[in-house]
Amino acid sequence: MATPRVRRSAAALGSTVLATALLLSACSSGGAGSKDAADGKVTITVDLFGTFGFKEAGLYDEYTKLHPNVTIKQTDTQDEGQYWQALQTKLAGGGGLADIQGLEVGRVASVVQKQADKFTDLKTLGIGDVNDGLVPWKGAAIKTADGKVLGAGTDIGPEAICYRTDLFKAAGLPTDRTELAAKWSSWQGYLDLGKQYAAKAEAGNAWTDSAAGMFTAEVGQQKVRYSDESGKAVHDSSPAVKAAWADATALVADGLSAKLAQWTPEWNKAFTTGKFATLSCPAWMIGYIKGQAGDAGAGKWDIAAGPGKTGNWGGSYLTVPRTAKHPKEAAELIKWLNAKEQQATLFTKQGSFPSSTGAQDAIKDVTDAYFNNAPIGQIFSESAKAMPAQVLGTDDGVIGKAFTDALGEVERTGTAPDTAWKHALDNVKKANGN
Incomplete structure (x- = not known):
């Protein structure tokens, strides 16, 4: 599942923790590493x-102040x-790759097993221990069978529910x-409360944004989803997938979905127009809400523990391609960005759970x-603990x-759930060349 990272407004979070984190981050800087330009830059x-x-939380600015010879140039694809x-x-052609490439958790196994x-x-860059202080499974996922460490873990995505108190x-x-x-x-309780909401809500205002969001959150609560421990794909028979599919299609059948494709301009606009009242909400989503709803949304949103009080949706890694022009400097930046002090700052400022x-x-x-002074540290920490x-x-x-995508068919074209x-299943086979 694509997991666009969080963007937030200037609203401050946890000022005491932030001040501490920034102080610690300033103290944790290392050397700038080798220089290959004539002027040392x-x-x-x-x-x-x-x-x-990273940019929005001011971490790049902090790093370049500590390392005046370094400039950081970032590009993004939404x-x-x-x-x-x-x-x-780019990997196939061997060119056009950055010094640091992001990697979403859903792609990790493919990279580790097929593109190491x-x-x-x-x-080999001196940061083989970069994942040592992380939750154990985070580092293990990016390590090859022969011990290579292909990336550094950034955030994880413990789940909750974000909701509009005014609605x-x-x-x-x-x-x-x-x-x-x-x-x-x-999740049945979530659907039942949605029916109560729909009975009294204004026309055009739905319980939640999409069936896809609910499906992704629900499957994210299970250890085995799309593949079993042997690596075999089991999505066609997975109890987790079948249960989430049944609940997501019931959501549509009961008229509780706003039928908005996530990450589209229409979906983004709906944060300001109040088209939906709840949202499956991994930690990184809170910053995204702030970026889309803006200052006008402050105080209208709140956060509560979600169904099952756990789950993981998303999370990422930073990697250094073999063709990177500045691998040593890239590695030093990665180590600094992923240090506990910087991870704490990212949550405090952006909502990215460390x-x-x-x-x-x-x-x-x-x-x-x-979010009405919601105890986000406690809510997401408890979710992460049970993850x-x-x-x-x-x-x-x-x-x-x-x-x-198939749930989008059910929502927006009226395709029968069994057909979708x-x-x-057919699209998975096609994607795999079958």
């Missing part, structure tokens, strides 16, 4: 999908699917986050004024997209 290129938040296609083209020779073993009040629903968490402790256990300890008491170490398959990205399911 180096431009490190970074190519990412969506918004990772849609991860388009980014991945472009990355594959295209990326630099970070051990809830208008429909006569409670707004207390503890009460709501109890009412939607299961994979660093040290950073998790630092942010557990953070609250967010934009399963998901089995990652080589085709997870392809499979996830096939099912969310078959389309999803």
Whole structure:
């Protein structure tokens, strides 16, 4: 599943934690590394999908102040699917790659098992321990069978539900986050409350944005989703996939979806027009909401623990391609960005939940004024603590997209769920050349 990173407004979060994190980050800087230009200056290129938040959180500015010889040039592709296609083209041709390339968690197994020779073993660049302080499964996923470390883990995506308090009040629903968490402790409870909302909500205002969002959040709660422990694709028989599909199609049948394709301009606009009242909300989504809803949305949104109180949606890695022009400098930047102090800053400013256990300890008491002072550190920390170490398959990205695209058919063209399911399976086969 594509996971565009978070973007946020200038609203401050957890000022005490932020001040501490910035102080620590300034103290944790290392040397700038080798220089290959005549004047000793180096431009490190970074190519990412969506918004990772490094620039927005001021981390690039902080790093270049600490290393005056370094300039950082970043490019972005909003849609991860388009980014991945472009990355594959560059890897095949061997040119056009940045010094640092982002990698979404759904692509990790494919890279580790099929393209390890295209990326630099970070051990050879002196940062083989970059994942040592992370939750164990994060680093393990990017390590090859023969011990190569192909990337550094950034954030993870513990889940919750974001909701519009003003729309809830208008429909006569409670707004207390503890009460709501109890009412939607299961996905069935979430659907049932949605029906209550739909009965009183204004015309044109739906319970949630899309079936795809709910499906992705629900499958993200299971250890085995698209592939089993042996690496075999099991999406066609997976209980997790079947249960999430049934719930997502029930959402559509009950008229609870706004039928908006995520990451589109129409979806982005809906954050300001109030087209939906709830949103499956991994941690990185809170910054995205702020970026789209803007200052006018402050105080209208809140966050509560979601169904099952756990799950993981997304998370990323930073890699150094074999053709990088400045691999040593890239590695030093990666190590600094992924240090616990910088990961804490990213959550405090952007909402990107850290994979660093040290950073998790630092942010557990953070609250967010934009979301009615919701205890986001506590909510997402508890979700992360219960999060399963998901089995990652080589085709997870392809499979996830096939099912969310098929749900779009159900929503927007009226395709019968059974027919759309078959389309999803066919599209997986086509993507794999079968």
